Every structure is written in C-alpha cells, then in structure tokens.
Amino acid sequence: xxxxxxxxxxxxxxxxxxxxxxxxxxxxxxxxxxxxxxxxxxxxxxxxxxxxxxxxxxxxxxxxxxxxxxxxxxxxxxxxxxxxxxxxxxxxxxxxxxxxxxxxxxxxxxxxxxxxxxxxxxxxxxxxxxxxxxxxxxxxxxxxxxxxxxxxxxxxxxxxxxxxxxxxxxxxxxxxxxxxxxxxxxxxxxxxxxxxxxxxxxxxxxxxxxxxxxxxxxxxxxxxxxxxxxxxxxxxxxxxxxxxxxxxxxxxxxxxxxxxxxxxxxxxxxxxxxxxxxxxxxxxxxxxxxxxxxxxxxxxxxxxxxxxxxxxxxxxxxxxxxxxxxxxxxxxxxxxxxxxxxxxxxxxxxxxxxxxxxxxxxxxxxxxxxxxxxxxxxxxxxx
Amino acid sequence: xxxxxxxxxxxxxxxxxxxxxxxxxxxxxxxxxxxxxxxxxxxxxxxxxxxxxxxxxxxxxxxxxxxxxxxxxxxxxxxxxxxxxxxxxxxxxxxxxxxxxxxxxxxxxxxxxxxxxxxxxxxxxxxxxxxxxxxxxxxxxxxxxxxxxxxxxxxxxxxxxxxxxxxxxxxxxxxxxxxxxxxxxxxxxxxxxxxxxxxxxxxxxxxxxxxxxxxxxxxxxxxxxxxxxxxxxxxxxxxxxxxxxxxxxxxxxxxxxxxxxxxxxxxxxxxxxxxxxxxxxxxxxxxxxxxxxxxxxxxxxxxxxxxxxxxxxxxxxxxxxxxxxxxxxxxxxxxxxxxxxx
Numbered sequence: 001x002x003x004x005x006x007x008x009x010x011x012x013x014x015x016x017x018x019x020x021x022x023x024x025x026x027x028x029x030x031x032x033x034x035x036x037x038x039x040x041x042x043x044x045x046x047x048x049x050x051x052x053x054x055x056x057x058x059x060x061x062x063x064x065x066x067x068x069x070x071x072x073x074x075x076x077x078x079x080x081x082x083x084x085x086x087x088x089x090x091x092x093x094x095x096x097x098x099x100x101x102x103x104x105x106x107x108x109x110x111x112x113x114x115x116x117x118x119x120x121x122x123x124x125x126x127x128x129x130x131x132x133x134x135x136x137x138x139x140x141x142x143x144x145x146x147x148x149x150x151x152x153x154x155x156x157x158x159x160x161x162x163x164x165x166x167x168x169x170x171x172x173x174x175x176x177x178x179x180x181x182x183x184x185x186x187x188x189x190x191x192x193x194x195x196x197x198x199x200x201x202x203x204x205x206x207x208x209x210x211x212x213x214x215x216x217x218x219x220x221x222x223x224x225x226x227x228x229x230x231x232x233x234x235x236x237x238x239x240x241x242x243x244x245x246x247x248x249x250x251x252x253x254x255x256x257x258x259x260x261x262x263x264x265x266x267x268x269x270x271x272x273x274x275x276x277x278x279x280x281x282x283x284x285x286x287x288x289x290x291x292x293x294x295x296x297x298x299x300x301x302x303x304x305x306x307x308x309x310x311x312x313x314x315x316x317x318x319x320x321x322x323x324x325x326x327x328x329x330x331x332x333x334x335x336x337x338x339x340x341x342x343x344x345x346x347x348x349x350x351x352x353x354x355x356x357x358x359x360x361x362x363x364x365x366x367x368x369x370x371x372x373x374x375x376x377x378x379x380x381x382x383x
Numbered sequence: 384x385x386x387x388x389x390x391x392x393x394x395x396x397x398x399x400x401x402x403x404x405x406x407x408x409x410x411x412x413x414x415x416x417x418x419x420x421x422x423x424x425x426x427x428x429x430x431x432x433x434x435x436x437x438x439x440x441x442x443x444x445x446x447x448x449x450x451x452x453x454x455x456x457x458x459x460x461x462x463x464x465x466x467x468x469x470x471x472x473x474x475x476x477x478x479x480x481x482x483x484x485x486x487x488x489x490x491x492x493x494x495x496x497x498x499x500x501x502x503x504x505x506x507x508x509x510x511x512x513x514x515x516x517x518x519x520x521x522x523x524x525x526x527x528x529x530x531x532x533x534x535x536x537x538x539x540x541x542x543x544x545x546x547x548x549x550x551x552x553x554x555x556x557x558x559x560x561x562x563x564x565x566x567x568x569x570x571x572x573x574x575x576x577x578x579x580x581x582x583x584x585x586x587x588x589x590x591x592x593x594x595x596x597x598x599x600x601x602x603x604x605x606x607x608x609x610x611x612x613x614x615x616x617x618x619x620x621x622x623x624x625x626x627x628x629x630x631x632x633x634x635x636x637x638x639x640x641x642x643x644x645x646x647x648x649x650x651x652x653x654x655x656x657x658x659x660x661x662x663x664x665x666x667x668x669x670x671x672x673x674x675x676x677x678x679x680x681x682x683x684x685x686x687x688x689x690x691x692x693x694x695x696x697x698x699x700x701x702x703x704x705x706x707x708x709x710x711x712x713x714x715x716x717x718x719x720x721x722x723x724x725x
Contacts, residue, residue, distance in 0.1 A: 091588045213677050214451070243450040243615055245674045248659035252673060270589055273618075273661025296665045314593035316622035318645065318660050324600070325622065327593035331558070 015066050022064035026110040033109075033135070043133040047122050053232050053264040054080040054103065054147075059117035059132075061095075061102050068336035072098040074288040075117070077362075078281075080232065082122070085258065085265040087279030087296070089272065089311070093332060095288040096268045100234045103131060103266075104149055105139050121146060122231070144175035148225040152237040154217035158209040164220055165189055165205035171227040192223040197253055215246035222253065229261045236268045251278060272315055276300055281368070284308050287332055287343040289359075294369035304371045306348045342374070350375060395471070400478035405577055405609050406439040406462065411472035413454075413461045417682055429682045431457040433633035434472070436708065439577075439626075444603065444610040446624030446641070448617055448656070450678050454633040455613045456501075459579040462611070463496055464489065476577070494524050497570035501582035503562035507554040513540075514550030517568045526573065536572070542605070543568040544598060560591035564598065571602060577609045584619060596623060617660050621645055626714075629653045632681055632689045635708075639715030649717040651694050688720065696721055 010018070048055060061073040073095045080086045088096045101107050103119055119131040121142065129142065151157040159167060168189040177185060186205070193201035196219040209217060218238060225233055235254065239247040255278065258265055267278055275282055275296070282299040284292040284307065292305040303309045313326035330347040333339060339346070345355045354360075354374040362370050363377060395410035412435075414428035431454045439445050447455045460466045462474050464481050474481040476496060484492060500506040507516055518536045521527060527535045537547035543564045554562060563583060570578055580599065584592040596619065602608060614620050620627060620641075627644045629637045629652065637650040648654045655672040674693050679685055685692050691701040698720060706720045 091590060215677060244617065244659040245450060245656060246677070247661075248671060248673055251661075252671075271661065272589075272663040276663045276665045276667070277661045300663065300665050311589060312663065314590050315663065316596075316618040317663060318618045318621050318657070322622070325593040325596055327597055328590040 010067060018068060019066045022066070022069075022111075026064055026113060029113045029115075030110050035135075038133075038135045043130045043135070043138075045118070045120055045128050045130050046126065047120055047128045049079065050122070050126075051081055052079045052120075053082045053122050054266070055118075055120040056099065056103075057118040057120065059099065059102060059119060060115045061098050061107060061112060062115050063108075063112045065111060065336075070335045071288050071338060072112075072335070073102065074338075076285070076288075076290050078283050078290060078293055080264045080266055081281075082231075082264055083258075083262055084280040085267055085278050086281045086283060087267045087269065087275035088283045088285060089270060089275055090285035091270065091332065093335070094285045096285055097236055099285075100149065100236055100266060100268055103232075103234065104143060104147055105131060105134070105136075106149075124231070141175075144171060144230065145228045146230055147232045147234065148228070148230040149234040149236060150218075150221050150225045150238045153241055154214055154221050155241065157221060158217055160209055162208075163205070164193075164207050164209065164212070168192060168205075168220070168224055168227065171224050176228045188227075189223075192227055193220070195226070195257070196220075196223045197249070198223075214242055215249065218242060218246075218250055219253070222250070222257070226257060226261065229263070231263050232266060233258070233263055234266045234268070237270075238267075239274060240269065240271070247274075254278070272312060284311070287335070287338065289343065289372070290362075291344065291373070292369075292371045294366070298366065298369040302369075304365060304369075304376060305344075305373050306350045306375075307344050310347075342372075395473065397473060398475065400475055401438070402478070403440055404438040404475075405441045405477060406611075407473070407475040408435055408437050408439075408458075408462060409473040409475070411435045411458070411461060411474060412470040413457055413466065414470040427682055430633050430684060431681060432461055433681075433684075435628075435630075435633075435635045436472075437626075437628055437635060437638055439609060439611065441576075441609055442603070442607045443625040444612050444623055446620035446627040447611060447613045447630060448615060448620050448627065449630035451615065452678055452681070453630045454681070455615075455630055456581055458630070459498065459581050459611055459613050463498055463579060465498070490524075494520075494526070494573040495575055496577045496579070497573060497575040498579040498581060499563075499566050499570050499583045502586050503559055503566050504586070506566060507562060509554055512551050512553055513545075513557075513565055516554070516565060517572050520569070521572050524573065539568050539572045542602070543571065544594075558591075559587050560594060563587060563591075563595050567595075567598065567602070571606070574606075575608070577611070579611045579613065581613045582615070583612075585614065585616065592619070599623065617657065629656065632678060632684055634689060634718060636690065636719070637715075637717045639712070643712060643715045647712075647715075649711060649715070649722065650690075650719050651696050651721070652690050655695075688718075 056076050056078050059073055059076045063070040063072055076099055090096050102114055114132045117132065120128040121131055122128050169185050172185050172188055190201050190205055193204055198204050198219055239250050269275060279296050282294060282296050283290055286307050292308050303312055310326060310328040314328060316325060328347055333343055341357060342355050342360055345351060352374050360372045360374045362372050364370050365376060398407055398409045411432055413432040414430050416425040417427045417429060419426050435458055449455050461469055469482055514536050517539060540547050545564050545568060584595050587595060603610065612620060612623055624641050626639065627641050628635050631652050637644065637653045648657050655674045658670060658672045679692060687703045688701040688706050691697045700720050706718050708716050708718050709722055710716050711722055
C-alpha cells in the first residue's frame, strides 16, 4: 500500500511558512498589548443592558498554531444576567472553556489571541470594561474581585507544596488585603472554609492538598474563588471529576452561595442533568459557535437545533427505557479546516437544501430562544 | 503473627456449582496490607473488598455502582485474578475455582475472561501498532493459524467499528472513542465468555458514549457475552444492565434486577445515591437525600453496619451488629437492619 498522506498533512516547509506568518500576526497583537499607559477610552465602554453582568459580543478567539489557525471561538454572542446562572453545554473541543478563559484573559498567549469582538464586564457603577482590550495591570484587579473561576480538576489545580491556608490567604491578600493584618486574613480564610461546608476548618487550614479527598479539594477551590465575593463565578466543569453524591453536595453549595453574595454563575459542563438543575439560561455550543440559546425550559421542552436534539437523545435517562441510544453520526470537523457551510451539516439527519449555503444566521423563535439553523427560516421572514 | 491471622476471618459456606451461572462469587475478600516502620511491619489492612456475594447468569450484564473508593474496581480485578491472591471467599468461573488453577490452566482461562479498562489513553501501548495490540494475545495463545491471522484481525476490527486499514497506525493517531474501540477489540479477539468493563465510557464525551454503549450491546448479542459493568454513572448502568449491585465500602449493600432496584430501592444508601442523579428536566421535582460527610476510610471502617455513620435511619442496633444479606423480593437482596423483621 502506498503511503497516502492523511488529511491535514503538512510538509516541514509548509509548516515553517505558517509559523512565520503566525509570528508576524501575533507579534502585532503583542505589541499592542504591551503598550504602557493605555488611555481609558480604549477599554471603558457601557453595557448594552445594565442588568447584565457580562455580555459576550461576537467574540472571536483564535489560536495560531503551526498546523494552521484554529478558530476555537468563532463569533460567540450571549449575555449573563446579574444573579442568574447560565449553562454552557457542548462536547469537548467546542470552545466552552476558551470562551470562559477569554473572559479571565487567561488564554495561552502569544498563540491564543482575541482577534475580534468585545466582552463587556459590568463594573456596577455604570461603566464597563471591554476585557478584550483591558491592559494587564487592570486585569489583575478584576480577577478575583469581579470574575473568578473554579477549575475542572480539583486534583491538579491546587499547589501540592503549599498548605491549604497559605493558598487561600494568598488570594485574599492579593485582591482584598489592603490594611489587613495577617491574623485578619487568616480569620477570613477560616471563615470561608467554614462557609463552603468544611467541618474541621481550622484543621484543614493547616493541611496539604494531598490530605483531602476530591470533594474537599473542590470545596477549597470554591472557597478560593469566592474569597472576594466576585460578581461572576465561572465554574468550568466543577463536578465532572466527582461522584454523584458529592456532586449533589457541591451543586447545592454553589446554589446557596450564589444567592448569599448575589453573583452570577457561568456553568460550563457537558452533563445536561446538571444544567437542567442549576441553570436559568442555556447556551449550546458546537465547533466554536453558539447553535442554540434560550431559557432552560425552552431548551429542554422544545430543543430546536438538530445538535441539541441529538445531544439529548444520546444520554440515557434514569426511568426512561430505550432499546438503543441515539448516537450522532460522524465526528466534529477538523478545527483547522472548517467547512464554509453549516458546521453540523455533515452529521445532521434533518438537512434541507439550503444547508449547503453559507453558515446560517441566528433566528429568533421567541424573545429569548434563538437558534442557528435553516430549518426554522420558513416560518420567519428574517434574512 | 497469630493475632494478625485472626484479623482475617475466613468464614463462608462453600457454594455448589449451578450451571446457569457463569460466575459465582461467594464472600470474596481482598485486603491490602498497610505497612509502616523500618522493617515494613504490617500494621493493618485496607479492606477493599470485604465479603461480596453474587451470581452472574450467562449472557447477562451486571452493573456494579458506588462511590469512588468503594471497591468496585478491586472486585472486578480480584475476580479476574489480576491483583495477587484473594484474601478469602470463592470465585467460581464455570464451576472452577479461579484461584485454585495452576499457572498453565490459568493461562487458558485468561482467554475466557477479559477486561476493558477505564482510560483508553493510558491502557494502550504507544509503541505498538493497533494490529499488534489486538493480535498479540491471539498469537500468544495460538487461537488461529498463521495463515488466517491477518484475516482474523481484520474481522475483529471490522466488528468493533474500526477500519481494517488502520492496522498499521499507532494509538496516538486515534480519538478517544476509537481508542476505546481498540480496547474492546483487544478483549474480544480472544473470544472470551466474560468481560469486565471497568468504567469503559467515563472518559468519553456524551455522543461518543452512546456509540460505545451501543457497540457493547451489539457485541453482547452477537457473541452471547456476559458483562460485569463497573460504573459510577447510574443512568448508563440502568440502560445496559440486567442486574445491579450497589457497593459501599467493600460490601455489596443491595443487589437485584435493574428494574426492581431502580423502581424500589431499599437500602438507605441506594436511595440517597439514586436521589442524587441530576435529571435533565428543569421541572422535575427534587426530593434529594443529601448524604453528609464523606466515605469513611476502608482501613478503619465503622463497626456494625459500615453505613451507619451517614445513614438517616440509623438505629442503635446498626452501630453494634453487622447486618446479613436478606432476600426481600425474589432475586432482590439487601443488607440492612431496617428489613430484619420482614
């Protein structure tokens, strides 16, 4: 058999050419980012709707890799209202995590860059920051105080060589530590550990991460995220690594804490059960784009995009017996080489003729329910 | 030494072989010694599996559920004689005591019982091409002649949804779902009767999970396989299993037909476990029983019923006396003092 080149094969020469080009582009972005004394007018804006905590507006986050440009997030628009929980669902690699990392400005630079769009973060005094343009020193203030994140793996996101207490103290002293003595900070840390339901909080303060179970570590992560009462909590798969019983405890905890400090949660997960239980609004992502969004009732009682329907049918549900699970045929298209028609067309079983055309625009089924699919174009006269 | 020996009680009534069961597990125990000090003296035991009893019918699937650290995986491995010697009890596979076989007999037995591991990323050798991964054991056991070998591998790959021309590729070239298919193909190539599936879908995406579950079910019908399906995802277990066993801290606390267990869970732990499943319906009523605290250490389990520290219906009796297995409905067993009077 002749050695045929697999799809996406690059010669070393082609690869070098791409990386040269990438360096040119990323250097440009980095230069802009490294400027000193950026005038406020460049990144201070106003919210379109003052009731929103965050607005993602046509966000594009690209990664410039040696194999080509990966459009991880390609035109994502949605809002997180104040005091609500927004669930983001999708398969791995669909850009859910990159969206949230963009909000924290924690993308791996210089390869990863926000190339277009705005993320408006409500500061609460009528102003808003456009995160895409905010300089680093301002970002330091925002992280922890306004936005904070609970990471997916409690096993790997705590530092194994520092005691739990030191790690929680650090968050407080960095973001909220002015005029506080060491004892004040310690008292606050112990209080936080107590708040997240750790019974022996004084003892845990002195422990190392390896002495704690997975559920306890996740609680410590939550305590660190909540240390400065942020307005937005990004929970990136907070329960995926945990058992069902512990998952139930953590979800209860998140819900009650959210109400206590009146913040919004952006919940990223692939478990539809968790979404149904926690979220007020749902955003379904596929291959870097939002395919459907709406309130949790609209999405679960009337899923419209074929991908959402497929996703729901492929998960077995307790109490509902089916002979065979539905499985979505095919696989996610190559992220370097996205087709120019609807990304889901090749796997879709409900295609119509128009699907061969350009990527479908968003269409409103109700004021809150929006879907990007040609199947719903007939009823409405849009586009 | 004498007091250590008394720590491991070896009391069980031997079972008689019943041909309808492919696997009979009776009071199986597996303890891991905890060593400490300069001369590595054994100071105690982690009781990973502490008296598990169940029978598995030919051609059916048994689901084994429980929290992490409750001994599900150790049970699976101990049945296959993969983790050294057992500590006590019996494992009868087709009527033969697995731990009583000589090395040579065990080698032959290995082709009849296989395992699919949890993580398809670490359980495939990165240095072997896929065809070799699947075929290595086939060649070792001389299952097919040299002439038919290549055809046989092609056939197996085809059945598991892999392209036979991928034979020369290496595992890193495949996605998670395809790798899990390779693991399944590797297990099935030996033509086994019994397969332990140790969380085969936990590491996969939802849509890939469905493909793998469907594949496992199809293969079961084709080859009349018997599965022991270990998972902590209860909805998957309900979908695939005929019988379910619920484990807590090394003990099987409840065991019965899937429909019975899910419709009418009896043990307080099973009830709590099932109420914790998130239901993908925003209007669903939540009557959640939240278990307080965490699972106790299996090195130093609570006295009496091991669940009494977290149980909502704990009685005085539970703290002193370990409950015995009782049959409540036909084929539905529970280990709990609440049902002593029935």
